[in-house]
Structure formats: structure tokens, C-alpha cells
Amino acid sequence: MIAAGSSVEPFWVLYGIHVNDHVFEVLETLRIGNLSKSDIVNVADVGDPYAKDPIRHSALKPANMKPFNAEISPALLCESFITPNELFYVRNHLPVPEIDPHSYELELEVEGIDRTAVFSLDDLKKFPKATITATLMCAGNRRAEMKKVKTVKGLDWGPCAIGNATWSGVRLRDLLKQVGVTEDEEILKHVHFEGLDLDVTATQYAASIPIWKAVDRRGDVILAYEMNGVPIPPDHGYPIRVVVPGVAGARNVKWLGKIVVSEKESTSHWQQNDYKGFSPSIDYDNVDFSKAPSIQELPVISAICKPLEGEVVKVENGYINLKGYAWSGGGQQIIRVDLTLDEGKTWHIASLDAQDTALPPQHWAWTLWSAKLPVAPEFKEVEIWCKAVDSCYNTQPERFENIWNFRGVLSNAYHRVKIKLNQ
Secondary structure, eight states: OTTTTSOSHHHHHHOGGGOSHHHHHHHHHTOOOOOOGGGOOOOOOOOOTTTTOOOOOTTOEEEETTTTEEEOOHHHHTTOSSOOGGGSOEEOSSOOOOOOTTTOEEEEEETTTTEEEEEEHHHHHTSOEEEEEEEEEOTTTTHHHHHTTSOOSSOOOOTTSEEEEEEEEEEHHHHHHTTTOOTTOOSOOEEEEEEEEEOTTOOEEEEEEEHHHHHOTTTOOEEEEEETTEEOOGGGTTTOEEEOTTBOGGGSOSSEEEEEEESSOOOSHHHHSSSBOOOTTOOTTTOOGGGSOBOOBOOOEEEEEESOTTOEEEOBTTEEEEEEEEEOSTTOOEEEEEEESSTTSSOEEOEEEEEOOOOTTSOOSOEEEEEEEEOOTTOSEEEEEEEEEETTOOBOOSOGGGTOOTTOOSOOSOEEEEEEEEO
């Protein structure tokens, strides 16, 4: 609708995800005729808005090219507690902006009150430096599994739209104090983040979080200028990304350009008309986005990274070896990972091999686990089920049928991997 009355070409080029069969089918129903050759006017080359995107590591497997979205293989993901920058999943909604760090400015505004501030990158680096280890995860992680139950709209993410890193920068609460916003604030309820990535209408990516998360010292929200000890890479928000640990990746706005403290939630598309969960009975034809809250803290999740689906696994002395990850939002710690080879008749407890020392509710990092499971000599194949339990004793639902939603978010049912056995 934004393009109504003018060329759709700029939008078509920007949102490459729309170039697929189901979109063509919808457009076909809207056809009102065809232009004759004499009516065709040459359209100026709108150029490729993604031409200056950074070069990516070959291990990243794209779920979409324009905008670029990609994850690595599960077997590679679980090899390191800290995910290397080059292998960290990429979730972009728009082209990666080119930002000059010398002219970069971050605006801070308190809505309705004449309280503003502007910070250069050097200004931000003068604040006390904070470092946290935190996992970021796309709310659509593992969507491809939910899609097997019933079609959903969204990128076909496997189990690797997740990564763990150390993030260093200035505490958001320290910046907010500069304009008089503290833990005692009672009127203002939300903090908005606006990125410098723009679409063809100059609309930027934006999202918001509740103010309590921003001002609470235990919220650990930082404006990160370093990722794993080096300047944050372009794909991950250079020069500044807000890191909101324990919360959906969509709220961790990259290429941060403006912060607004407000009484109301962000009105952006990605806050109001996306990244929300619904009943399995709701679909696009009967959805009312205003009836569901925006996703903030994410539920407990886990995945088997080794072996892979369909892999032939060598049985050694009656056992098979497994590796994977588990994580929970809201600063909760993984306390247990359970595995079964017989649809839940018997369960085995995994070893928690790598885990941060921070205590809940400030435990932001994932847990890497391993297990050695016994298999009967007569088995030729098995299906492994995996579920995690966090420090609030939250656990995962058994089946996707019970949590299906048309956007394919919050996809945290038991992870299942079927393998063949080489006895």
C-alpha cells in the first residue's frame, strides 16, 4: 500500500523475501490487465540497496539473501561457548547502513519534556565500561520445525538463529540518568530504540522495551560498541547496538541512532504488527495484532546439535554421543537437560559442560551440554527427544501442534532428531 500510485520497484528490490511463489499467486489475483508495448515506460535503475553489505563467512547458510539472514550448521554452533563474530547468526530487516564513526551521533529524548541529549561515539566511551556475556536469539529460531505441522509465514530458521557473545559498552541506565530518568520514574513506561537502517520511505527499524528493564541495575541493558572484545561488526550493529539480554533479538536494535523515553510503546511495524504470539486458532484472516502483547522475554529452549537429522551414527560399546545447547530468557539459568530415545518412557540427564557463573535473574548466557546414551543392540534407528528445564522450573512443551502460531515464533517444543545406527 505504501507504493500505491507509484512504482513498486524500490520496494520489490528492498524486500527480496517477497520474490516467491505464494506472493506471485496473490499478485495474480490483483491483475487488471497488461500494458501494451507502446505504454511501457522505461523505469530508471533503482540500484541494489544491498550492494554495499559486508562480505560474510562461507559457513553462514542464508535463509534469505536480501535482506541477509543466515545461520551456521548445528554441528559447528555447539563447538564454542562463545560464538565467533564471523559465525554469529545474522538477522537483518533492511540493508546494512554505512556509518562514519567520527560523525556518528546518538540522540536521547524524553517525550513530552524538554530533556534531550546527543552523544558522539567518543562521548559514549567516556562512561564506565560494562561487559556481559549474553545469548541473543531470534524469536523465529526453529521455525522450520513448526512449519512441518502447518504452513507459517517467516524465514525458515533451523535451530541456529542463536549465538552467545561478550558485549561491552555503556549501561543504558547510566545514559538515562543524564536526562533524569531513574528507577523512580512512574509516568514514563517504555524506552524506544530507533536504528539507522532505513527503507525507501526513510522509515527506520525500531522497537521498544518496558522502562523497568532499562533502568533496573539487574536488567543489564547496554549500548554495546564491542562484541567479543573487538569493535562490533557491521552486520551486528556497528558502531552501537543495544543489547537487551534475555529478550527477543528483535528488541536488540542495531545501528542505534535514537533513544526515546515514552509513556507508550513503540508504534513501529516490528513492535505492533510482528513478533507477537497467538493461539493456534488464529491466522492472517482473523488476526487482531492489538490483542497480543509484543514478545519480550523468551521461553526456555534447547536443541540437539550432534548428531544431525538423518545422520548415520556409530554405536561405540553400546552408546551414542550427543551435544547441544539450552537457553532460557529473562535471566534464568538452565538447571537440567533431559533426553529420551523411547518417546519418554525413560529419560537420561545430560552433562552441563559450559555455563556462565552469573546467577539468576542475571544469567544471560546459554548452556552447552553433552550426553552418552545407551542403545539396545537390536535398534537400527532411533528418534532422540530433548527438553530443558530452567531455574524457575519452566520446561518445553512436547509438541508443536499445541503451540503452532501463524508467524512461527516462540518455537520451543521438544527438539527431535531421527538418526540411523551403525551397530
